[in-house]
Amino acid sequence: MLRTxxxxxxxxxxxxxxxxxxxxxxQREALQQDxxxxxxxxxxxxxxxxGSCNGCELEIHAxxxxxxxxxxxxxxxxxxxxxxDMLLVTGPVSVHMEVALKRTYEATADPKLVIAIGDCGxxxxxxxxxxxxxxxxxxxxxxxxxxxxxxxxxTAILQGIITAITARVGD
Amino acid sequence: MxxxxxxxxxxxxxxxxxxxxxxxxxxxxxxxxxxxxxxGGRLLTLWASDVRDLAGGFLVRATxxxxxxxxxxxLPLTESAPEYPTLTPxxxxxxxxxxxAYDMIGVRAAGDDARPWLRHEAWPTNTFPLRRDFxxxxxxxxxxxxxxxxPVEGDGVHEIPVGPVHAGIIESGxxxxxxxxxxxxxxxxRLGYVHKGIEKRFESMTLGDGQRLAARVSGDSAVAFSWxxxxxxxxxxxTTLSARALWLRAFCLERERIANHLGDxxxxxxxxxxxxxxxxxxxxxxxxxxxxxxxxxxRYPMDxxxxxxxxxxxxxxxxxxxxxxxEALARDVASLRRIYDDHTGxxxxxxxAGRVEPALAARLGLTGLAGRASSQLWxxxxxxxxxxxxxxxxxxxxxxxxxVAARVIVRFDEVVESLRLCQQLLEQLPGGPIHSxxxxxxxxxxxxxxxxxxxxxxxxxxxxxxxxxxxxxxxDPSWHNWPVLEHAVIDNIVPDFPLINxxxxxxxxxxxx
Numbered sequence: 001m002l003r004t005x006x007x008x009x010x011x012x013x014x015x016x017x018x019x020x021x022x023x024x025x026x027q028r029e030a031l032q033q034d035x036x037x038x039x040x041x042x043x044x045x046x047x048x049x050x051g052s053c054n055g056c057e058l059e060i061h062a063x064x065x066x067x068x069x070x071x072x073x074x075x076x077x078x079x080x081x082x083x084x085d086m087l088l089v090t091g092p093v094s095v096h097m098e099v100a101l102k103r104t105y106e107a108t109a110d111p112k113l114v115i116a117i118g119d120c121g122x123x124x125x126x127x128x129x130x131x132x133x134x135x136x137x138x139x140x141x142x143x144x145x146x147x148x149x150x151x152x153x154x155t156a157i158l159q160g161i162i163t164a165i166t167a168r169v170g171d
Numbered sequence: 172m173x174x175x176x177x178x179x180x181x182x183x184x185x186x187x188x189x190x191x192x193x194x195x196x197x198x199x200x201x202x203x204x205x206x207x208x209x210x211g212g213r214l215l216t217l218w219a220s221d222v223r224d225l226a227g228g229f230l231v232r233a234t235x236x237x238x239x240x241x242x243x244x245x246l247p248l249t250e251s252a253p254e255y256p257t258l259t260p261x262x263x264x265x266x267x268x269x270x271x272a273y274d275m276i277g278v279r280a281a282g283d284d285a286r287p288w289l290r291h292e293a294w295p296t297n298t299f300p301l302r303r304d305f306x307x308x309x310x311x312x313x314x315x316x317x318x319x320x321x322p323v324e325g326d327g328v329h330e331i332p333v334g335p336v337h338a339g340i341i342e343s344g345x346x347x348x349x350x351x352x353x354x355x356x357x358x359x360x361r362l363g364y365v366h367k368g369i370e371k372r373f374e375s376m377t378l379g380d381g382q383r384l385a386a387r388v389s390g391d392s393a394v395a396f397s398w399x400x401x402x403x404x405x406x407x408x409x410t411t412l413s414a415r416a417l418w419l420r421a422f423c424l425e426r427e428r429i430a431n432h433l434g435d436x437x438x439x440x441x442x443x444x445x446x447x448x449x450x451x452x453x454x455x456x457x458x459x460x461x462x463x464x465x466x467x468x469x470r471y472p473m474d475x476x477x478x479x480x481x482x483x484x485x486x487x488x489x490x491x492x493x494x495x496x497x498e499a500l501a502r503d504v505a506s507l508r509r510i511y512d513d514h515t516g517x518x519x520x521x522x523x524a525g526r527v528e529p530a531l532a533a534r535l536g537l538t539g540l541a542g543r544a545s546s547q548l549w550x551x552x553x554x555x556x557x558x559x560x561x562x563x564x565x566x567x568x569x570x571x572x573x574x575v576a577a578r579v580i581v582r583f584d585e586v587v588e589s590l591r592l593c594q595q596l597l598e599q600l601p602g603g604p605i606h607s608x609x610x611x612x613x614x615x616x617x618x619x620x621x622x623x624x625x626x627x628x629x630x631x632x633x634x635x636x637x638x639x640x641x642x643x644x645x646x647d648p649s650w651h652n653w654p655v656l657e658h659a660v661i662d663n664i665v666p667d668f669p670l671i672n673x674x675x676x677x678x679x680x681x682x683x684x
Contacts, residue, residue, distance in 0.1 A: 004447055004510050014454060047340045051365045053680045055390025055471055060340050061434070062460070065453035079338035094367045094683075095293035097343055100335050126384050130307050131300055132293045132368035151390065151471055 046084035052091030189240030323349035389681030395624030402620025416480035480606035525671030539627020545573035647681030
């Protein structure tokens with residue numbers, strides 16, 4: 001136990017301040033107020049893998065590490081679309097996941113936001129469209145924000161989330 | 172029996188690992204696979220191809236591993252009766268591969284489970300996506316076929332269906348638990364949800380482009396799959412790589428192993444209620460990813476290993492920084508390991524959970540790190556080491572208790588070993604170019620590559636037609652280990668499933684293709 005405590009103290013707080021550029025910082029401050037105004041206490045995100053290679057999932061996981069510390073921003077991942085304000089969808093949509101993705105979207109309460117993560121979510125990526133793939137997420141459910149990259153960095157995903165929120169405020 | 176095998180006419184392939192290949196008949200197919208099993212060898216993968224436009228009919232192929240190296244069997248089948256002798260009595264782990272071969276090509280192993288495996292509703296029965304005349308872009312519009320799960324009956328038995336959309340940040344698949352109270356009586360998996368037509372997609376690509384798709388078969392094993400693909404292509408084109416390119420590939424592969432193990436060690440702590448473990452290990456993993464940018468250009472170097480070598484040279488100042496970072500990481504991992512070892516609550520959850528006894532692991536062909544945690548002593552870096560592993564002397568890591576605790580120990584030991592290898596690779600990094608021109612492409616040919624990825628052996632089998640991929644089969648070790656997970660959870664409690672599952676951490680995408 002003592003060793004664990006020493007380790008925690010020695011690690012200290014390693015969370016990075018706002019990612020560059022400064023523009024992102026401004027969005028972040030605005031984000032806190034926006035979240036409080038729109039969502040009450042927190043922004044809840046539900047992740048859906050619609051057919052990814054699992055690369056994007058690794059970078060979404062990274063948002064929870066102490067460097068990006070997404071929970072410190074009042075954003076957290078939830079286990080059910082019923083609890084979610086936002087869907088983070090990865091992959092090209094495989095035909096076998098099409099129904100599940102639509103059902104998950106329908107199960108998410110309005111108002112809701114959808115972010116398509118990664119090159120595959122954005123345009124089908126290397127997999128494209130074929131007998132087993134519907135290609136980009138927007139071919140199956142409405143998408144608010146697209147974050148390209150293979151896989152996109154945690155900072156890019158975070159900016160996508162922030163963009164989705166601020167776009168909503170401007171409506 | 173021996174006479175049947177003696178008549179097999181082997182042809183050696185030029186690859187980084189010893190590979191031999193032969194056309195066989197049904198009797199030789201049966202006899203040779205049984206002989207490999209009896210001698211303690213293993214089956215690595217099984218797949219089929221449509222050759223009606225070439226030799227006629229179909230080919231079903233299997234890659235096995237024995238003392239001599241890899242052996243690729245090719246069994247021709249007629250178009251009118253594409254049946255072949257099932258390998259499931261010899262190697263039970265072929266059951267799903269054979270079902271998938273039927274779904275994709277339409278060749279059936281006699282006596283197999285007739286339920287579809289990769290096919291849900293994307294294409295109708297009696298239609299086979301990997302046949303040459305299948306319209307790749309066609310959209311079929313059909314209902315959802317019911318999948319008959321095996322029912323478990325008895326007093327107080329009930330089912331828990333889970334997925335395909337899971338509660339965490341995780342890939343999609345379906346698990347059907349039959350339980351009494353808290354205890355799991357049976358788990359049945361249904362995979363194939365993220366099938367996106369990868370092997371069909373290969374068939375419209377050039378040999379050079381294929382690496383980009385191979386890297387995305389399973390993102391967490393991008394380096395292993397890229398290397399296996401490039402190894403297959405380089406054997407097809409008789410290309411010799413520079414030493415520097417090989418050393419850098421190995422360095423990148425070991426970093427992939429380290430990053431995945433660090434991530435999983437943190438998640439395993441978290442799944443047992445020790446959130447500090449997740450925080451600490453995810454920070455170490457993040458540090459590795461951040462320094463990957465300087466070394467390989469990206470946090471996740473999907474396209475660093477390219478045909479003929481690697482995409483980016485390693486600057487000397489980066490090399491020095493990486494050597495220092497490796498030393499610091501080794502100290503951090505040792506410190507966290509002491510914390511994990513001393514944490515009674517954590518060890519209580521790890522020890523005995525999801526146990527796979529060595530005998531069962533051997534029978535079912537458990538592979539990779541999970542296999543080594545159940546006394547299955549296989550590691551391509553030690554069995555048939557290709558450069559640079561033949562000069563490094565990899566210490567094979569293993570354990571015999573086969574539970575979550577053993578898989579944790581194996582991961583810790585492998586991180587330590589991979590860090591040692593990385594230091595060696597950096598210290599002994601040869602000079603020279605990082606890229607060689609590919610040799611001439613044969614009109615038609617076959618190449619194969621296999622690499623010990625962090626999860627286990629990753630294979631690529633490649634047939635070309637000029638500069639175009641005719642058929643590319645990609646095999647992830649998850650094919651072998653998913654069925655064993657069904658056994659590992661029996662008699663465990665449902666709340667331990669996430670922990671047991673994470674200790675294997677199998678790929679859905681790499682399996683569903």
